[in-house]
Amino acid sequence: MTGERNAATEFSQRVDAPYWEGLGEHELRIQRCTSCRRWAWPADWRCPGCGSYELGWEAVEPVGRVFSWIRTHYPFVPGYAELVPYDNVLVELPQAGGARVMGLLTGEPVRIGDRLRGTFAAASERTAGLPVLTWTKES
Numbered sequence: 001m002t003g004e005r006n007a008a009t010e011f012s013q014r015v016d017a018p019y020w021e022g023l024g025e026h027e028l029r030i031q032r033c034t035s036c037r038r039w040a041w042p043a044d045w046r047c048p049g050c051g052s053y054e055l056g057w058e059a060v061e062p063v064g065r066v067f068s069w070i071r072t073h074y075p076f077v078p079g080y081a082e083l084v085p086y087d088n089v090l091v092e093l094p095q096a097g098g099a100r101v102m103g104l105l106t107g108e109p110v111r112i113g114d115r116l117r118g119t120f121a122a123a124s125e126r127t128a129g130l131p132v133l134t135w136t137k138e139s
Contacts, residue, residue, distance in 0.1 A: 018057040018093035023131035026120040029057040030096040062118025064091040064131065066110045067100050071084030081123060089135050091116055103133035110137050 014020075031040040033036035033045055033047035034054040047055060068090040075081040088104035092098055103118060110116065114137055121132040 015045055019043060020130060023120055023133055024123060027059045028062040028118060030060050030099050031055050032058050039099050041099035060093055060096045064093040064116055066112050066114045066116060067092040069105060069110060077128065091135055103135045106134050107136040
């Protein structure tokens with residue numbers, strides 16, 4: 001054992017593993033209770049509405065509105081040093097009960113409420129082996 005961490009392996013064992021797998025397959029998946037149909041995000045082992053353990057994953061269109069955003073000036077993730085500053089965006093997904101997902105903002109600047117469309121970037125060494133959801137403003 002080298003002591004090095006492998007993010008892709010660690011994330012495959014988490015409750016939100018289907019989310020990450022979906023991104024790798026160019027699909028945005030959000031957890032949903034199969035009993036009461038409530039969206040459960042962030043992912044959990046039990047439904048926050050009815051307490052059921054019967055949770056599944058549904059693909060949703062990667063379209064939403066800017067809930068919040070922040071410009072990052074420090075490269076917290078190895079490999080992002082040449083990208084700073086970069087913008088992280090929190091996007092509200094109306095078709096998933098208002099679930100909010102994070103991603104990288106690309107293209108022109110945005111304002112709260114602007115409509116965005118998500119695209120998928122492949123896992124790379126820069127992203128610690130994880131796929132990335134990127135968002136661009138829709139015109």
